[in-house]
Each structure stands twice: as structure tokens, then as C-alpha cells.
Amino acid sequence: MSDSSGSNDSKDSKHSKDSFVLDVTRIREEARKKMDAGPITNTYGLDTDRVIAVLNDVVATEVVCWLRYTRHAISAVGIDRAQVSAEFTEHAAEEMQHAVRAAERLSQLGADPDFDPATLVERSHTDYTTPPHGDLKAMLKDNLLAERIVISTYQEIVRWLGDHDPTTRRLMESILEEEEEHADDLTDLLGV
Ligand SMILES: [Fe+2]
Ligand SMILES: [Fe+2]
Numbered sequence: 001m002s003d004s005s006g007s008n009d010s011k012d013s014k015h016s017k018d019s020f021v022l023d024v025t026r027i028r029e030e031a032r033k034k035m036d037a038g039p040i041t042n043t044y045g046l047d048t049d050r051v052i053a054v055l056n057d058v059v060a061t062e063v064v065c066w067l068r069y070t071r072h073a074i075s076a077v078g079i080d081r082a083q084v085s086a087e088f089t090e091h092a093a094e095e096m097q098h099a100v101r102a103a104e105r106l107s108q109l110g111a112d113p114d115f116d117p118a119t120l121v122e123r124s125h126t127d128y129t130t131p132p133h134g135d136l137k138a139m140l141k142d143n144l145l146a147e148r149i150v151i152s153t154y155q156e157i158v159r160w161l162g163d164h165d166p167t168t169r170r171l172m173e174s175i176l177e178e179e180e181e182h183a184d185d186l187t188d189l190l191g192v
Pocket of ligand 2 (some may be wrong): 065091095147178179182
């Protein structure tokens, strides 16, 4: 089977060790296009040497995800409130655990984890959103989009880490597995 598009040729030159850049804008756009595909996303592999900075962005992302899920869990109203709120609360707890695990790995690597609230939003891969009051569907979509974004960014981080740092890679793979479960849970609740 051959790829007739020939569009992958340009990737090699920009995937050198010194040029790791997460194209979050493109991933966010692609994530929006195929919401019905649930956790299945378009991604590509990269490689470079910025483990501490990348992990600190993961910490920020997980904290923002905890904030968003917690806000939505408390704001949820309506006939499906109990089920949706319980799911958001469960996910929120797991996002905070992800932040702590990434922070502990940073400490192992000799760095202080960056929980600075002043820079959380700009460092996070995902947005903190506040859907209209009681709009459960908007909340579910916001969180599914966020999960699809982190699934793609974490996949890229795992590929970039490759064999250079297997421990951090396994951590990210473990977190990634739970993000996919989150996306699947939300897809089921949305009924898409
Ligand atoms: Fe997470
Ligand atoms: Fe998640």
C-alpha cells in the first residue's frame, strides 16, 4: 500500500532534535473537524530535547483541565445532572493526579514544577471554558474537545520522547491512556 498524497515528505526536515514545537493551533482545528471520531485523532511524530519545559506545560494543562471539569461538575443542572456531574468530578480528580505525577517526574529530573497561576492559561494546551449555565451538551463538547487536544499533544510528546527518556515516556503513555478513556466516556454521554 502506498501513500499517493506525497504530503509526508516535508516532515523529516522539521522534526530535528532542536526544533520541537507543538502546533497546538493545528491540532485544535483538526480536533474540531471530526468530533464524531471520539478519541481518534490525526497526529504526527516529532523529536527534540525540552523535557522539563514540555512537562511543565503538561502540569499547566492538567491543572486547567481540573479547573474546567470542577467548574462544570458544580455548574451542571438538569435531568442528566447527576450522571454528567459525577463523570466530570471523576475526571477532575484524575486530571489533578496527572498534574501531580508530571510534577513528581519534574522533581526527579531536577526541576521545580511550575504551578504558577499567572502563566497556567498561556502554558496549557487546552482552554478553561464556561459554557452557558446548565448547558450540559456544551460542557460535554468542551471537555471532549479538550481531551481530543491532549490526546494529540501527548501522543506527540510520547513519540518525541521515544527512547531518549523511557520513564517520562511511560508516564505520558499512562496519562494518555486515561485521557482516551475520558474522551470515550464523554463521547458515550454525548451520544455522537
Ligand atoms: Fe489529564
Ligand atoms: Fe482527561
